[in-house]
Amino acid sequence: MKVVEGVLASNGITIARAYCLESSSFKISKKQINEHSEEISRFQDAIKQAKLEIDQIKERTEMRLGTEKASIFSAQLLILEDPEFIGEVTDKIKSENVNAEYAANVIADKLVSLFEAIENDYMRERATDIRDVTDRLIAILLHVELPNLDLITDEVIIVAEDLTPSVTAQLDKQYIKGFVTNIGGRTSHTAIMARSMGIPAVVGTKNIMEKVKNNDLLIVDGEEGYVIINPTEEKIKEYHEKKKQFELKSEELKKLINTKTVTADGHSIELSANIGTPEEVQNVLEHGAEGIGLYRTEFLYMNRDQLPNEEEQFAAYKRVLEEMKNKPVVIRTLDIGGDKELPYLHFPKEMNPFLGMRAIRYCLENKTVFRTQLRALLRASKFGNLKIMFPMIATLEELREAKQLLQDERDVLLAEGVLLAESIKIGMMIETPASVAMADHFAKEVDFFSIGTNDLIQYTMAADRMNENISYLYQPFNPAILRSISRVIEAAHNEGIRVGMCGEMAGDNLAIPVLLALGLDEFSMSPSSILPARLQLTKLSREMTNLKKELLHLQTAADVHDYLKDHKLLSC
Amino acid sequence: MEECKFIITDPAGIHARPASILVQTANQFVSNIDIVFRERTANLKSIIGVMALGIPVHAVISIRATGADEESAIKAFSEAISEQKLGDRY
Numbered sequence: 260m261k262v263v264e265g266v267l268a269s270n271g272i273t274i275a276r277a278y279c280l281e282s283s284s285f286k287i288s289k290k291q292i293n294e295h296s297e298e299i300s301r302f303q304d305a306i307k308q309a310k311l312e313i314d315q316i317k318e319r320t321e322m323r324l325g326t327e328k329a330s331i332f333s334a335q336l337l338i339l340e341d342p343e344f345i346g347e348v349t350d351k352i353k354s355e356n357v358n359a360e361y362a363a364n365v366i367a368d369k370l371v372s373l374f375e376a377i378e379n380d381y382m383r384e385r386a387t388d389i390r391d392v393t394d395r396l397i398a399i400l401l402h403v404e405l406p407n408l409d410l411i412t413d414e415v416i417i418v419a420e421d422l423t424p425s426v427t428a429q430l431d432k433q434y435i436k437g438f439v440t441n442i443g444g445r446t447s448h449t450a451i452m453a454r455s456m457g458i459p460a461v462v463g464t465k466n467i468m469e470k471v472k473n474n475d476l477l478i479v480d481g482e483e484g485y486v487i488i489n490p491t492e493e494k495i496k497e498y499h500e501k502k503k504q505f506e507l508k509s510e511e512l513k514k515l516i517n518t519k520t521v522t523a524d525g526h527s528i529e530l531s532a533n534i535g536t537p538e539e540v541q542n543v544l545e546h547g548a549e550g551i552g553l554y555r556t557e558f559l560y561m562n563r564d565q566l567p568n569e570e571e572q573f574a575a576y577k578r579v580l581e582e583m584k585n586k587p588v589v590i591r592t593l594d595i596g597g598d599k600e601l602p603y604l605h606f607p608k609e610m611n612p613f614l615g616m617r618a619i620r621y622c623l624e625n626k627t628v629f630r631t632q633l634r635a636l637l638r639a640s641k642f643g644n645l646k647i648m649f650p651m652i653a654t655l656e657e658l659r660e661a662k663q664l665l666q667d668e669r670d671v672l673l674a675e676g677v678l679l680a681e682s683i684k685i686g687m688m689i690e691t692p693a694s695v696a697m698a699d700h701f702a703k704e705v706d707f708f709s710i711g712t713n714d715l716i717q718y719t720m721a722a723d724r725m726n727e728n729i730s731y732l733y734q735p736f737n738p739a740i741l742r743s744i745s746r747v748i749e750a751a752h753n754e755g756i757r758v759g760m761c762g763e764m765a766g767d768n769l770a771i772p773v774l775l776a777l778g779l780d781e782f783s784m785s786p787s788s789i790l791p792a793r794l795q796l797t798k799l800s801r802e803m804t805n806l807k808k809e810l811l812h813l814q815t816a817a818d819v820h821d822y823l824k825d826h827k828l829l830s831c
Numbered sequence: 832m833e834e835c836k837f838i839i840t841d842p843a844g845i846h847a848r849p850a851s852i853l854v855q856t857a858n859q860f861v862s863n864i865d866i867v868f869r870e871r872t873a874n875l876k877s878i879i880g881v882m883a884l885g886i887p888v889h890a891v892i893s894i895r896a897t898g899a900d901e902e903s904a905i906k907a908f909s910e911a912i913s914e915q916k917l918g919d920r921y
Contacts, residue, residue: 334847337854337878344879370879377885385847385882565843603843 260491263464265439267484268450270787271459272502273437274495277475277488278415279468280408280422285397290358298352302359305399306339312395312410313339331388331564338392344370360400367393411435416477418467432456437479439467439486444730445763454785457542461486463727512790516547520793522775524800529781530789531587533761537575540582543786547793550587552709552783553648553761554579556632557595564603566628572635580643587644589686589709589759589783592632592661594618594650598725613714613723618651623660633668640680648686648709653693658704688761690714695743698750708751709783712762716740735764736819741773742811748778759783766792769823772799776806833901836893836921837912845886849917854878856911862898891921 292298317332338344344366351362367389374386398404408417408430417430417438430438435458443450443462453460459481471477471488478487478498482505487494520528531552532543536559543551559567559575567575580588596617600606609615622629636647649661662685672679686707687694694701695715702708712735717724719739722732734740744760751758759781764770766784771792774782778801782792806826813819841849857864857875864875868890873880875894886892896904912918 330848330851333851333855334878334882337851340858341877341879343874343877370883373883377883388847389879564846564848565841603846 260494261470261488263439263467263470263486263488265461265464265467265484265486266444266450267481268443268445268460268462269453269458269481270505271437271457271479271481272498272505273416273459273477273479273481274498274502275414275416275436275477277418277471277473277477278411279471279473280417280419281468285360285364285394285401285403287360287364287397287401289361292352292356292358295353295356298359299349301400302348302352302363305359305396306345308399309392309395310336310339313392315410335388335392338389339396360397363393363396363400367397408435416479418471418477420468430456430458432458437477437481439464439471439477439479441465441468442727444724444727444733454787457787512794515790515793516545518547518793520549520796522796522799522801524802526801528775528779528796529587529759530793530796531589531759531781531783532786532789533783534579534786537578537582539786540579544582546786546789548586548786548789550589550644551579551583552589552759552781554588554590556591556593557599560593560595560601561599566603566631569631569635569638572632573638576636576639576645577642580639580645583643585644587646589646589648589707589761590636591648591650591688592619592629592636593622596621613717619649619657619661620651623657623664626664629661629664630668633665634672637665637669637672637679637683638677640683641678645680646684646686646707648688648707650688650711651690651714652687652701653691655697655700655704658687658701662704688714689747690718692719692743695719695747698747699753702750702754702756705756707756708747708758709781710744710747710758710760710762712740712760712764715743715762716764719743734816735767735770736773736816738811738813738815738819741777741819744774744779745777745807745811752778757781768792768795771795772806772823773810773819775799775801776810778807832895832897833905834893834895835905835909836891837908837918838921839886839888839890839892839918841917842888844888844890845881845884845892845917847882849915850878850881852911852915852917853881853908856907857904859907860896860898860900860904862896862901862904864897864904865895867893867895892918 313332313335317329320329320332347366348362351357351366352359370389371386374389411434414434414436416436419440421440421442422438437459438453440462441464450460450462459479461479461481461484464486467486476489478490520530522528529549531550532546532548533553534540534543534551535555559572576590595601596606596615597613639645649658652658669679684706686709687701687705688711689695689708690711713724716733716735720732720734722729724733748758757780760774760779761783765774765782766788768791775796784792810819810822813822839845853875865872866875866881868884868886871884873884875881894905894908909920
């Protein structure tokens with residue numbers, strides 16, 4: 260039995276076998292063969308088998324994510340029918356009397372390097388598709404099992420170096436009972452995704468890949484942030500009990516699903532959820548959210564090879580608004596750039612993508628892309644309670660220009676005779692220190708603020724949140740952050756507008772008493788954090804004015820922690 | 832030989848999905864079918880060949896069919912390209 264510590268990414272307890280997702284590397288040796296016709300028929304059989312597997316993946320992707328997302332597998336199937344590819348491999352087997360896997364690998368290498376040389380980022384990406392297909396083919400020839408999330412039909416815990424957002428989006432909750440990765444932190448995409456799907460996860464273990472083999476029994480303790488490898492009988496028993504307790508607590512929380520969130524001193528608080536795709540709405544409602552505080556539209560733009568058109572976007576927004584049945588839905592306009600690149604948009608390589616062409620900056624520079632989204636949003640507005648939010652605003656000019664574009668599209672649609680909601684609330688994210696400093700002015704020009712803590716912390720501390728070496732600077736409780744939040748809330752309340760928070764901090768049970776004391780009106784978080792937050796808030800009072808005053812005078816994040824501990828606010 | 836020119840309007844060019852459509856169309860015919868872009872020619876029945884041309888938006892391409900069903904092949908491409916909004920006749 261071994262215990263590996265990591266960063267707790269998503270709550271819950273899972274006991275299951277490990278499924279290691281390794282980047283494939285084969286040992287392919289060149290062999291002389293006697294009978295090339297036999298080798299060629301082996302090659303053809305492998306092609307048949309590969310086609311069967313890809314067909315299966317394609318079907319499942321179609322079912323879960325739609326035909327558009329599955330179309331990449333149509334291209335993969337055609338690669339297996341490609342006369343040039345098959346012809347070249349067959350010729351090589353014949354003329355050199357070599358084994359099929361060797362011939363296929365040589366030709367694949369050649370094709371991949373051909374694609375990698377193309378001066379077009381999108382096409383260069385296709386090298387990955389060719390590699391994907393040929394690896395499958397070679398794995399079949401070598402009788403090596405190829406890891407594939409879509410082919411998993413047993414309950415497993417995924418163990419990997421890291422999971423990209425696109426792989427994470429394909430996780431099937433029915434079989435994937437948890438995951439553990441070498442890298443990543445609490446705010447990495449994988450962690451956020453795991454929480455919104457309710458899959459227990461521990462990330463940032465640094466070396467789990469070295470310590471775990473396929474089929475090892477694992478316990479993922481998503482309560483403490485531990486992974487236990489090949490636990491003793493005793494441990495397993497203990498964790499079955501712990502799991503039961505966790506499930507009991509979940510039952511208790513379920514009773515709060517249809518209740519409002521009111522503090523002990525009678526203040527109403529709005530608890531809403533963050534989502535990335537329309538599929539998550541059901542989960543949001545099941546967790547008793549009072550609205551959606553952040554719909555990240557960028558997922559509509561990811562995992563594909565071209566921009567989503569207006570109709571497609573309209574359909575997604577409409578679905579979310581309708582399913583939320585008049586509960587408020589804050590939709591954030593495209594927040595791309597930073598760590599989220601879209602290969603087909605050909606982003607220029609930047610030294611500091613987080614400080615570069617991202618979010619509203621990209622949208623104001625590429626107005627056709629932005630206008631398409633605004634039109635889709637406006638058209639969807641009459642199907643529910645829509646609020647539109649602009650990300651990464653740093654200057655009043657940016658805000659005004661975005662609002663003007665929205666107004667322009669509104670006028671165009673009205674002239675076309677399209678029915679729209681009478682009024683749509685417009686808000687902005689507070690993520691840049693500039694917007695904090697100018698919050699009093701911004702508050703006069705929007706209907707609401709939403710504080711994005713992940714970015715606000717990284718920009719305020721000037722610390723890249725993806726850089727593990729400086730992760731100590733990611734300090735939500737640093738008084739600099741608390742003062743910024745307080746300043747924003749005061750500026751907003753002076754103008755009579757509400758302030759929400761949609762960063763990870765809003766769902767953190769340590770931060771909730773602090774945010775309540777600072778006057779936050781709305782907390783938006785992963786759906787699974789909502790009920791615990793509601794339970795906690797009903798026991799707290801907002802009128803902790805001393806708390807606010809005293810907190811804002813503390814000097815370090817550690818001081819804040821100590822203060823909260825002394826006032827027993829940590830145990831809530 | 833039948834030939835027809837098209838201008839690509841799909842914002843991402845001939846990426847995986849359009850390439851699949853073109854290859855699937857080509858596979859329905861016995862004629863030899865080529866696609867030409869910037870004086871480079873690829874077999875339109877080979878998806879790798881087509882994708883390797885790296886055809887971007889606004890590119891002008893020509894499709895050439897030679898064989899028994901060359902006429903109906905070219906007709907089928909005109910239809911597929913406009914139906915799937917990949918491009919227009921040039």
